[in-house]
Structures are given as structure tokens and as C-alpha cells.
Amino acid sequence: MNGFTLVFSLLAALYSWGWWRQQKQCRRWPLWRLAIFCLAALALMIVLSPPLLQWAHHDFRGHMVVHLIAGMIAPLGLVMAAPVSLALKNVPTCWGQRWVKFVSLTPARLLSHPLTAMVLNIGGMYALYMTDLYAYMLHSPGIALLIHWHFIIAGCLFTWSIAGPDPAPRRPSLVLRFGVLFLSMVTHATLAKWMYQFHLPSSMPIEEVQQGAELMFYIGELVEVVLVYLLVRKWVCSRYPILENSKVVD
């Protein structure tokens, strides 16, 4: 039991409670959203449990597995479950206006801009693996904790700003979001290749770094492909709508 377990089990319980309240009022909320939210929370609790964190501390491959799940796969589940939309359904309508006001504030809009999110997300990785920060992290539990939270939050922010289903007025255009996603895919793949080739971070044994970089390249790409599909799907559905002559809606 650690802080991560507490936070994510609480979040999963809250989400389930919201889902259950909707069910009771016969206002359906998709079961798959509940499933991906709980699975993502469970995955976070598992990879951030003490035994796995120990493994991640000693072994670069372990670090990469934890990083990929906590920073890329789990955020996808958390964000695609649309937790804000569910929360807003469960509270008085005035909260909806407050939420819109909050995300329309300039600082919030700047922070949730895809470019900011990309710099925080990918920039954080470049800083961690290409400088001495990695070695420093291994000696300081405080810094390590901070970096884990950074990966989780930056991952969620990035996923949300690119393809998040939650309501956000004046979201940047699909083209810009797509461009940012593309750029981050290129920089992510390139970083993985550089780490493989140039042995970064150099404080770890080379075989571990190379295997870790391979994991980063292939698994990272898989998650990014899912993001690309979700984003393109939004565009394609508006571009090629289903014609009305197949079903009659009154």
C-alpha cells in the first residue's frame, strides 16, 4: 500500500460510484468506459506497487515497462473513459458551467494546449534519458516520486489534449492536434533509437538500455497508433456521415 494505490483506488471507486448512480437513474453510461477506467487504475496500482518499483529501480527494462504503462497506456484508459463528462452528469448543472469557465481560463488553455502537453511529455523524457537526471533519480527517492507523477500527469494531459472526449470549448483544430501528435511520434521514436545507439542513459548496463529502448520504440508506437486512429476517426466520421435513408429518426 502506497500513495499511488490510495489515489488510484479512490479514483476507480469514485468512477464506479458515478457509473452506478447513472445506472440507477436509467441514464446509461457505457460499460466499456467503466471497464477501461478501472483497468487503467488497476494497471497503475500494479506497476507502481513496491515490488515492481524495486525492479524498475534496479533494471532499466523494468523502468521502461513501468514508464510505458504509467505514462502511455494507463492515461489512454483514464482519459478515454471521459471521467469529467461522467462527473458532470452526477452533479448539479451549474458545475458544468464552472467546468467550462475553468477550462476557458487562459492558464488552463495554455497548459492543456497540445504543444505544451507535448513539450512536458516528450521534453521530460529527453531530459530524463539524455542528461544525468536518470542517475540522479536513482539516488533520490523524492525525485523518483516526482518523476513518476510527472509521467502519469503529463501522459494524461497529452492524451486529453490530443483526443480527449471530455468537453472543452475552443479546442485547437484537428489539423494542429494531428501535427503535434505526428511530431511527438517522430521525436519519441528518434529518442528510442538514439538511446539504443548511443547508450543513454549511460549509467545503466548497455544490454538493459538497448532492450529498454526497443520496448520504448515498439510499445510506444502501438499506443501512438491508437491515438492516431482515435483522432482520425473523429475527422472521418464528420467527413463521411452515415446517410439518413438507411434509418428514420424522428
Add this chain to the structure above:
Amino acid sequence: MKNPAQPRIGATLLAATLLGIGFMAAIDEIIFHQVLGWHHFVETDSSALALASDGLLHTLELVFLVIGAAIMLRLNETGERAKGYRSAGFLLGMGGFQLFDGIVIHKIFGLHQIRYVADLLFYDLAWNATGLLLLLIGYGLLRRAKRDLALNQQ
């Protein structure tokens, strides 16, 4: 459904071409860059740049594949996929990319050669002939799809 949806020829061709380009680029990238290690996308002195260029090509090819797949799946969903145009676009994309790679990227821009050996002619000929063949088959399929469409509409 009384009147079936009008097929979208342009969209079907676009999606299939994107899939074809992505597929051919994936073959190039996986077999020649990664498995055989014959060349990088941009051959320079700096291996960091060469690796970055490989990353770029790889991402482009993935994105093409995903966009092509997304459009094609949607067209299947709405029932607007034009019959026969899928395979035509796929082969046109494959051949077009192969030829573009062989002529523009290898020869005009000289970003990289197929393999770093003394006698390149054989490799270049084989590369571009493959591209041309695929392109021609694609063109034949396109003509057949057009003819079938015209016959159906009569």
C-alpha cells in the same frame, strides 16, 4: 434501405492508395533498413541524423496506414466503398511509392542508395522495374473498376 449509398470513388481510392504507400514503405523500412541494414533514409556522416530520418519515415508510413485504414473502415460502415477501386488504389500506391523512392529519393535527391556496393545498376533496375510493374497492374485494375462501374450504371 431502398436506395443504397452512392459509392465514393475518390475516397476509396485515397484510402487504398494511402494503405498501399504505407504498406510498401513498411516493407522498405522493415526489410531494407532494419533487417538487412542496407541503408538509412538520409545517409550522412552523423549517425544521429540518419537514425532520426529513419524515425521520420517510419512514423510517416504508420500514419499513412492508420489514416487509410480509418477511412476504409468508415466507408465500409456507411456502405460507400466503391467496388474494385480498393485493390486498384492499393497497387497504385505501392507502385507509385516504389517508383518515387527509386527515382526521386535515390537518384534525384540522392538521399541514399539501395545498397552500398560497386555495381548499383542491377539493384536500381530491379527496384524501379518492381515499382513500374505494380503501377501498371494498378492501372489495369483501375480501368477494369471504371468499366464495371459504367456497365452497372447502364
